[in-house]
Amino acid sequence: MSDVEALRSEPALTGAATHLECTLCGSRYPSEELSTVSPCCSRPLYARYDLERIRSVLSPADLVHRSADLWRYAELLPVRDPAHAIRLGEGWTPLLDTPRLADALGVSRVWVKDEGQNPTASFKARGLCMAVSRAHELDASAVALPSAGNAGGAAAAYAAAAGIEAHVVVPRDTPPPILEEIRGLGADLELLDGLITDCGARVAEGVRAEGWFDLSTLKEPYRVEGKKTMGYEVAEQLGWRLPDAIVYPTGGGTGLVGMWKAFDEMERLGWIGSRRPKMFAVQAVGCAPIVRAWEKGQEFAEPWEGANTYAAGIRVPRAIGDFLILRAIRESGGAAATVTDDEMVDWTKRVGALTGLFCAPEGAATAAVVPHLLRSGALSPGDEVVLFNTGSGLKYVR
Numbered sequence: 537m538s539d540v541e542a543l544r545s546e547p548a549l550t551g552a553a554t555h556l557e558c559t560l561c562g563s564r565y566p567s568e569e570l571s572t573v574s575p576c577c578s579r580p581l582y583a584r585y586d587l588e589r590i591r592s593v594l595s596p597a598d599l600v601h602r603s604a605d606l607w608r609y610a611e612l613l614p615v616r617d618p619a620h621a622i623r624l625g626e627g628w629t630p631l632l633d634t635p636r637l638a639d640a641l642g643v644s645r646v647w648v649k650d651e652g653q654n655p656t657a658s659f660k661a662r663g664l665c666m667a668v669s670r671a672h673e674l675d676a677s678a679v680a681l682p683s684a685g686n687a688g689g690a691a692a693a694y695a696a697a698a699g700i701e702a703h704v705v706v707p708r709d710t711p712p713p714i715l716e717e718i719r720g721l722g723a724d725l726e727l728l729d730g731l732i733t734d735c736g737a738r739v740a741e742g743v744r745a746e747g748w749f750d751l752s753t754l755k756e757p758y759r760v761e762g763k764k765t766m767g768y769e770v771a772e773q774l775g776w777r778l779p780d781a782i783v784y785p786t787g788g789g790t791g792l793v794g795m796w797k798a799f800d801e802m803e804r805l806g807w808i809g810s811r812r813p814k815m816f817a818v819q820a821v822g823c824a825p826i827v828r829a830w831e832k833g834q835e836f837a838e839p840w841e842g843a844n845t846y847a848a849g850i851r852v853p854r855a856i857g858d859f860l861i862l863r864a865i866r867e868s869g870g871a872a873a874t875v876t877d878d879e880m881v882d883w884t885k886r887v888g889a890l891t892g893l894f895c896a897p898e899g900a901a902t903a904a905v906v907p908h909l910l911r912s913g914a915l916s917p918g919d920e921v922v923l924f925n926t927g928s929g930l931k932y933v934r
């Protein structure tokens with residue numbers, strides 16, 4: 537079978553990844569071995585694809601009859617062999633038009649991308665599905681990660697489905713339903729007094745001592761590939777156009793930078809034009825390293841001391857992809873802004889009553905920040921906005 541025929545086969549999981557690239561200096565590395573950060577700069581590696589070749593064989597019309605999950609974009613994903621794609625129904629979540637929420641927020645249109653409908657009830661399924669599938673394909677037998685909670689649940693699920701060991705380290709005050717989920721999925725769970733950064737140090741020990749493969753976000757190259765599919769889906773669900781603005785609750789920022797990467801790929805594929813949405817990162821007042829760096833005009837973000845918010849997923853004091861998040865926000869003409877925990881509690885109820893969606897606090901933050909963005913002029917009343925509800929509120933019930 538020629539390469540072109542292989543790409544045409546349905547769904548074509550042969551992939552067209554060519555190499556990995558350092559996001560800071562552009563150095564190239566092979567993509568056929570287990571990789572972590574770039575050896576040159578210790579920064580995230582991005583998977584690169586032969587987009588010219590994909591462009592010549594794949595068009596949006598070809599996607600129409602494909603599976604209703606993220607594997608519909610198989611050529612643009614790193615897994616080579618269909619047998620290694622671990623599938624639990626991830627992706628292709630609804631993009632819900634929510635006119636009453638739009639009225640309440642004072643913008644012309646609001647869609648909520650409801651990521652709570654993923655396996656393990658959060659968008660973390662996308663990234664961990666891809667990272668575990670590819671790690672399994674490259675012969676990893678034990679994976680590990682520090683997590684604010686949801687990523688741990690997703691890693692446990694995909695490792696269980698792959699039949700490999702998962703070691704998950706989370707802060708002790710992680711919401712109980714998430715702890716039960718991780719245990720129920722058969723992972724080895726360790727609770728630590730501290731933050732996700734402390735959990736990261738514990739995982740690094742296990743990597744050295746036990747040979748675990750580290751799935752920390754953006755420290756391996758494929759979680760971002762799973763999360764970029766949110767960008768493909770928003771474009772496809774809107775008929776291959778993009779909204780005026782995207783609001784994303786930002787911890788490690790993997791979804792935000794993943795969507796930004798997806799938009800570039802889609803433009804090079806000829807699927808969209810050069811217009812981009814304004815990208816807005818929302819963080820909690822008690823943990824806002826990206827907002828502070830954005831306000832100071834810095835390229836990198838200093839770690840946040842004493843991080844504190846009940847929205848566990850955005851209680852991330854340091855992001856290894858900080859410069860990528862800040863670059864996407866700036867290039868898009870967006871902004872970074874904070875909300876309080878009280879605002880998240882309030883907007884969880886308001887979004888629920890106006891839409892029928894029981895949001896995670898991180899999802900509620902994307903609605904809560906809209907009035908601030910309107911007041912500062914970063915958003916206009918005429919804007920059409922996509923809010924990301926990154927998880928289900930049920931995972932936070934105490």
Ligand SMILES: Cc1ncc(COP(=O)(O)O)c(C=O)c1O
Pocket residue numbers: 658660684685686687753785786787788789790791792848849850896898899926927
């Ligand atoms: C529900 C939820 N929203 C948002 C985030 C932050 O995601 P990211 O690391 O892509 O910024 C997390 C991370 O744990 C999360 O669990």
